[in-house]
Amino acid sequence: MFAVIRDTTYPADKPLGQQPEFKAFQGKHATQPGYRGTVVTHLGNGRHLTVTLWDTAEHMNAAREAIGPAVKTLIEPIMTAPAKLLGTGEVAYTDIGFRA
Numbered sequence: 001m002f003a004v005i006r007d008t009t010y011p012a013d014k015p016l017g018q019q020p021e022f023k024a025f026q027g028k029h030a031t032q033p034g035y036r037g038t039v040v041t042h043l044g045n046g047r048h049l050t051v052t053l054w055d056t057a058e059h060m061n062a063a064r065e066a067i068g069p070a071v072k073t074l075i076e077p078i079m080t081a082p083a084k085l086l087g088t089g090e091v092a093y094t095d096i097g098f099r100a
Helices: 020-030 057-078
Strands: 001-011 035-044 046-054 082-090
Touching: 020 035, 020 057, 020 082, 046 057, 057 082
Parallel strands: none
Antiparallel strands: 001 046, 001 082, 035 046
């Protein structure tokens, strides 16, 4: 499994998960081959840490190309600062979705 980790900033006065643009973008994300899910953590003052999980590096890279236009039209207009890519790489450990 591979992950993309970004530092993102949105308006602090609106819950991110309730914004129609974010919901539409996540819908496009979820249709991409190899998509395993996204975790977005609100750190305060509109700042979020976003971790998106993919089956393979190939899926991760293909999705970046495929959803680039949706980032431009849906996500960038609601951000209050440009996203910062913190890194990508193979997941070393997760227990998400593996509870008994």
